[in-house]
Amino acid sequence: MSEGSTPHLDEEALQAFLDGEIGPRERELVESHLAACGDCLSRLDDLRHLFRAIEAIPDLPLERDLTPAVLHALRRPRAGAARLRWVAALQLAFAAAILITAVPVVASALEVSARMESWVAAAQVVLQGSLGGWVAWRASVETALAGLWQSMTKLRPAATAVMDFWPWIVAFAVLGLMANGILLRWPRGSMRRPDSAHRGRWS
Amino acid sequence: MEEPTDRALVLRTRQGDVDAFGELVRRYQTSVFNVCYRLLGERREAEDLAQEAFLRAFRRLHTFDADRPFGPWMRRVAANLCLNHLSRASPPRLPLQDETDLAAGSTERIPEAVRLRGERAEMLRQAILELPAHYRAVIELRHFHEMRYAEISQALGIPVSDVKSHLYRARRKLAERLEGHV
Ligand SMILES: [Zn+2]
Numbered sequence: 001m002s003e004g005s006t007p008h009l010d011e012e013a014l015q016a017f018l019d020g021e022i023g024p025r026e027r028e029l030v031e032s033h034l035a036a037c038g039d040c041l042s043r044l045d046d047l048r049h050l051f052r053a054i055e056a057i058p059d060l061p062l063e064r065d066l067t068p069a070v071l072h073a074l075r076r077p078r079a080g081a082a083r084l085r086w087v088a089a090l091q092l093a094f095a096a097a098i099l100i101t102a103v104p105v106v107a108s109a110l111e112v113s114a115r116m117e118s119w120v121a122a123a124q125v126v127l128q129g130s131l132g133g134w135v136a137w138r139a140s141v142e143t144a145l146a147g148l149w150q151s152m153t154k155l156r157p158a159a160t161a162v163m164d165f166w167p168w169i170v171a172f173a174v175l176g177l178m179a180n181g182i183l184l185r186w187p188r189g190s191m192r193r194p195d196s197a198h199r200g201r202w203s
Numbered sequence: 204m205e206e207p208t209d210r211a212l213v214l215r216t217r218q219g220d221v222d223a224f225g226e227l228v229r230r231y232q233t234s235v236f237n238v239c240y241r242l243l244g245e246r247r248e249a250e251d252l253a254q255e256a257f258l259r260a261f262r263r264l265h266t267f268d269a270d271r272p273f274g275p276w277m278r279r280v281a282a283n284l285c286l287n288h289l290s291r292a293s294p295p296r297l298p299l300q301d302e303t304d305l306a307a308g309s310t311e312r313i314p315e316a317v318r319l320r321g322e323r324a325e326m327l328r329q330a331i332l333e334l335p336a337h338y339r340a341v342i343e344l345r346h347f348h349e350m351r352y353a354e355i356s357q358a359l360g361i362p363v364s365d366v367k368s369h370l371y372r373a374r375r376k377l378a379e380r381l382e383g384h385v
Binding site: 015016046050054056058061063065067071075201202 | 229233234286290321359369371374
């Protein structure tokens, strides 16, 4: 019923019109054509019915309540996370042990001021007081390290140049361990990967 | 006793009240399940992913603006999860036929017009499930999440022109099925 040569609206234009996805100028053209063309108007009506029918598909009932399972999963710490937490805790404990043992040695080797040393010693006394068991272990390791150090200094003058750096090496190892422990404890969400990993599918 | 609003439940969940989230699950599980079912076409899988969607929503609740309605956001989380799931599943899954008769059971006492309408809806549901996954995706996002073409394009990582043509073809197929039915 369009006048003369005016072509009918194509299906895509009708759909975009119903979706509200056409520009104002195109919209005007579509509207004026629809006002004059019963064929296109009835095609538009069919489409509108289809849209309504799609959106009116009723929800299917669930056959089981999902709530208990969801709550159960939320209350149970995730296995992976729990394991990570253990690894992190062990690592932090290990780092702390090294720290307690090595701090005085490292401090003296780095020739920090006497004041610092006394502070470290005080801290050590406190720590040892609360962790009595460490004393013996620490002392033995310290003795062993001192013995090793001495034999190195005596027997291999060349190696001692390299060995001058060992306190630094220990310090960095401890820092590395602690940093790693802290990172492992960090909430997972902060390292989330994007959702868009697999996109090619939708084209 | 007044029912707490969704917003109140969201806020309580954020303060660590897991039971408040349980109430949100109770309220939205059916609609969330239906999002998954429309996209996946398999009941068991849809239930599993609906459940997973709630867990994901719980973990991401801090990103949700509590002043907006919870339902649409929740359904979007579910849709994204299912779309990811579908795009990982290769080769493309075949539509499943085993649940076509869902409405067939107890229809005797329902008036004829309602029954016909119901049949039509089930037919349409099935027709959507039989669409290729990328057509199903645009139908879901456009008609059940009221997303704009640009939003769908972003969600699926395809150009707007593809969104348009997918929608066009998907609806054509659905219209043909309906015509064949009536
Ligand atoms: Zn026309």
